[in-house]
Amino acid sequence: MSTASYQIEGAVREDGRGPSIWDTFTHQPGRIKNGDTGDVACDHYHRWPEDVALMADLGIDAYRFSIAWPRVQPTGRGTPNTAGLGFYDRLVDALLEHGIKPLPTLLHWDLPQALQDAGGWMNRDTAYHFADYSAVVTARLGDRVKSWITLNEPIVHLAYGYAFGMHAPGEALMFDAMPVAHHQLLAHGLATAVLRGSGAEEVLIANNCTPVRAASEQPEDAAAAEIYDAFHNRLFLDPILLGTYPDLSAMGLPADPEFVEPGDLEIISTRIDGLGVNYYNPTRIAAADPAATGLPFDFREFEGVPRTAFGWPVIPEGLTELLVGLKERYGDALPPITITENGCSTADEPAAADEDGTVGAVHDAARIEYLESHINALYRAIEAGVDVRGYLTWSLLDNFEWAEGYSQRFGLVRVDFETLRRIPKDSYHWYRAALAAQRKG
Ligand code: FCB
Numbered sequence: 001m002s003t004a005s006y007q008i009e010g011a012v013r014e015d016g017r018g019p020s021i022w023d024t025f026t027h028q029p030g031r032i033k034n035g036d037t038g039d040v041a042c043d044h045y046h047r048w049p050e051d052v053a054l055m056a057d058l059g060i061d062a063y064r065f066s067i068a069w070p071r072v073q074p075t076g077r078g079t080p081n082t083a084g085l086g087f088y089d090r091l092v093d094a095l096l097e098h099g100i101k102p103l104p105t106l107l108h109w110d111l112p113q114a115l116q117d118a119g120g121w122m123n124r125d126t127a128y129h130f131a132d133y134s135a136v137v138t139a140r141l142g143d144r145v146k147s148w149i150t151l152n153e154p155i156v157h158l159a160y161g162y163a164f165g166m167h168a169p170g171e172a173l174m175f176d177a178m179p180v181a182h183h184q185l186l187a188h189g190l191a192t193a194v195l196r197g198s199g200a201e202e203v204l205i206a207n208n209c210t211p212v213r214a215a216s217e218q219p220e221d222a223a224a225a226e227i228y229d230a231f232h233n234r235l236f237l238d239p240i241l242l243g244t245y246p247d248l249s250a251m252g253l254p255a256d257p258e259f260v261e262p263g264d265l266e267i268i269s270t271r272i273d274g275l276g277v278n279y280y281n282p283t284r285i286a287a288a289d290p291a292a293t294g295l296p297f298d299f300r301e302f303e304g305v306p307r308t309a310f311g312w313p314v315i316p317e318g319l320t321e322l323l324v325g326l327k328e329r330y331g332d333a334l335p336p337i338t339i340t341e342n343g344c345s346t347a348d349e350p351a352a353a354d355e356d357g358t359v360g361a362v363h364d365a366a367r368i369e370y371l372e373s374h375i376n377a378l379y380r381a382i383e384a385g386v387d388v389r390g391y392l393t394w395s396l397l398d399n400f401e402w403a404e405g406y407s408q409r410f411g412l413v414r415v416d417f418e419t420l421r422r423i424p425k426d427s428y429h430w431y432r433a434a435l436a437a438q439r440k441g
Contacts, residue, residue, distance in 0.1 A: 001060050002341050002392045004108035005068035006038045007399040011045035015083035018074025020110035025168030036405025042397050043420050056098035059435040063100050064392050066108035076112030077129050080136045092144050102145050108152040116169050121180040131190035138198040147202040150191045154184040156208050166403050175251040179259040189267035206276030206340040207236050210283045211322040215300045220287035224297040228285045241333045243269035250296040276340030282318035308344040310408050316373035323381035336387040343394035344370040345408035362414045362425035
């Protein structure tokens with residue numbers, strides 16, 4: 001099961017937490033659907049014992065959560081905030097007591113605002129601050145936490161946060177944002193060394209990966225699909241796994257951009273123990289209509305496929321295609337894979353309350369179908385020789401879905417955002433039974 005700090009914790013001003021870029025962004029008018037913010041979210045900061053109990057009852061053996069950097073270092077540097085660290089310390093202990101392996105992500109987009117004020121990921125210094133922060137976190141948790149994820153989805157943070165402006169920090173720099181990719185990669189490499197030096201047994205990075213399909217057999221569409229593949233997938237995986245950047249000239253970059261300093265690629269390509277893959281759907285690309293967006297590729301919808309409540313196409317075989325494709329592309333350089341996110345939003349409502357007043361069931365058949373078909377697609381990839389070590393569903397709870405606010409529900413557990421009550425959906429019961437059956441063997 002996977003979650004992220006800003007999406008579930010709430011308690012944004014408690015116990016010395018500093019502001020993050022998401023606090024700033026969500027409070028700017030017009031940024032988020034319905035003006036929603038993560039101020040309260042699922043109130044997980046207070047209700048975590050109940051949430052851990054839900055996971056224990058579900059029977060999962062690993063939980064991926066993220067640590068809010070501004071809880072640990074309110075301004076992103078300097079003296080650690082003991083109270084903020086204490087929260088994760090208690091969470092880790094509770095998980096271990098229930099036999100659930102903690103798999104923390106050090107940063108799932110909620111950068112301390114003070115670092116943003118100094119340029120955020122456009123500033124190379126942020127990478128060094130991230131390495132210092134990772135040392136602070138492992139000093140407190142590293143005796144019990146042995147597996148770590150450095151960053152979540154650097155491609156989405158680059159694209160939505162800095163290039164196109166739909167996410168915090170809301171910059172729309174287009175491809176002038178490319179230093180953000182490099183500095184996140186550098187941060188990952190520096191932190192990997194720190195984590196390993198303090199006893200980590202496994203270091204991963206989680207990225208959003210998508211198989212890219214050309215909209216037609218025309219050579220222009222195939223070429224545009226390659227450009228998009230280089231931007232979305234290879235921009236991050238090539239430097240980490242091969243120590244080189246792909247050809248980014250279509251994005252206006254020279255072969256040796258000045259923000260890449262000597263020695264950086266050695267740091268970035270420090271060996272990782274696993275690759276976290278977040279998979280939702282493939283992407284369909286056509287040649288650019290230069291007048292349209294100023295991009296070297298155009299997005300096209302998939303036709304004749306089911307869609308999630310979000311409108312995302314449901315194409316489970318894309319997961320097999322993606323994983324087999326990664327294996328073909330990177331061969332022995334590809335480390336074992338963990339699916340660190342996979343799931344869908346559904347428009348589910350609880351059925352009417354039962355006569356005794358207990359809340360009604362939530363019938364999210366579409367989620368069950370989505371999960372089952374994707375898990376089957378994962379098995380196809382394993383049968384084809386891809387080394388997959390784990391599968392983590394997005395997400396435990398309905399939560400704050402970034403620019404969509406609370407309008408997209410991704411949880412196996414429904415959250416009533418008025419009362420904060422948790423209501424396990426049909427998919428929760430299905431998942432629980434599937435895990436129990438698997439344990440019986
Ligand atoms: C991913 C994010 C995650 C969640 C899902 C639906 O891109 O990593 O936080 O919002 O999408």
